[in-house]
Amino acid sequence: MTRIRDDFNQRTKNDLALRAGYLCSYCKRSTVGPSDERPDAVAMIGIAAHICAAAPGPGARRYDPNMTPEERSHIDNGIWLCASCSVLIDRDQERFSVEVLRQMRRDHEASCRLGDNGSEAEGDLVAIGSDIVAVGHILGSGPAGMRVRLSHFVEGASRDLLALVHEFDRQLPEKRYILMNELGYGGLLDGAPNVERMGSAYEVQFRLQQTAPRRDATAEAVGMCAETGRMISGMDAYIQNFERALGMARGTWFARIRDGSDLSDLYWRYKDSPWFKRLAMMEMIRLSSIPSIKKCAHGPSTPFACVNRVNRVEVPTFELEGQRLNLRVEFDIEGLGPWSGELSVFISTPEQLAKGRASARIHHENIQRIEAESRNDLL
Structure with missing residues (x-):
């Protein structure tokens, strides 16, 4: 059956709501709240509305025939509104042009940025x-x-x-x-x-298991600088390891296809959103706390092996410099204590992610097939 509407998927709808703080981008009223039907019931009046209509036809406001189906269903073509304002905006195309709605969304999301110190109620x-x-x-x-x-x-x-x-x-x-x-x-x-x-x-x-052993950062650590080819040591080597771990997108390395970081995916989903730094912080906590899938002769180890705690993550700007995102971080480092610095992390484009994962999957499946054939030959 031919698709006649380029609708948002559920993830895009959820992301639009989160980026808007569940507030209408126009009237600023809440779009979610308790319902009296049951003690645990919730009433939702929010709508993930299209800026340029999802399909042509009568009443299709701001429809752009030059957009592809993917562009119409992309989050960039969406705005979070309450039910009343969505009707109002779709009744006045002259007043609410494409440019006006895009600026409205940018302004609203900027106003929803979370403070540095969340309250207990906010969590x-x-x-x-x-x-x-x-x-x-x-x-x-x-x-x-x-x-x-x-x-x-x-x-x-x-x-x-x-x-x-x-x-x-x-x-x-x-x-x-x-x-x-x-x-x-x-x-x-x-x-x-x-x-x-x-x-x-x-x-x-x-209850949590005992944490994986930490690596003392005061012990000698050496490596080769990826940019200059010179040998580096100490925190310079650890910083490069942090950047490599965050920049290696999950699923793009055929040898360990389940390993890697979700930071690039998070960047493209939550770019310019107040949620990004919190989710980036959570990704760093995962890399410091959860042992890698690989088997290590020295026992379980995490990619951020010397980090005891991730205390803070800041995003000075979402602008990329040569596909690199600059982050300011504060870690508690084994052997050093509190440490703050900057990380420059490579961000893969959506096209690079798709291509890298497809290639890694093919190589991974070929390796598994060869290993299975070798085992059969030995039987």
Whole structure:
């Protein structure tokens, strides 16, 4: 069947809502709130509206025949509105032109930037496994483990959280983790977490395994500078390792196809959004806390092997310099204590990501086939 509307997918709708803080980009009113139907019910009146119409025809405002279907369904062609304002804007094309709506979205998202210090009510990000990211805060910690309250989900949903608990033993070991921006660290779960619904929120109690051994940064570390070819040592070598780990996109290295960083994907999804620095911080926590999938003769190790805690991440500008994004970070380094500096991270384009992953997948599958044939020959 021929597609007649170039609609947004669910992820794009979620991203538009998050970038707008669930506030209408025009009237600034909230588009989500409690419903009286049930104690845990939520009323949503927000709409991921097209700036240029998704299809031609009567009433299709600002339709651009020169756009491709991909451009019409891209997040750049969207704006988050309440139901009333979406109708108003689609009844007055002269007043609400394409340029006016794009500027409206830019201004609104800029006004929604999160402050440096989130309040307890606002909370911070908590990741549970690779598919769940929620806004929440820590309730307490003791011999029984830690307890966090999740107020709403950024990635995934409550059903994914409950599925993780019930299918915990079937999850890949490297995906059984919790990361907490509020503390700047995380770790592998010692067992399935306990989940309770508390009104519209969820409380999660869990215990973490012992952390992977840390590498003392005062010990000699050497490497070759990727730009000059000269030998570097100390923090210069560690900084280069941080940049390499963040710049190697997940799924683009055929030898370890599940390893890598999500920073490039996060950049293109949340560019110019207040969510990016929090999600970038969470990615650095993952790289410092969760052991790599590879088997190491010296035991489990993380890509950021000398980082005990990620204390802060700042994004001075989203502008790339030669495909590099500059980040300011504050880490707690084993052997050195608090350290702050700048990282220059390579950001792959969406086209490079798609091409690199396709190529890596082909090579990976070929290697697996050759290894399987070799094993069969030995039988």
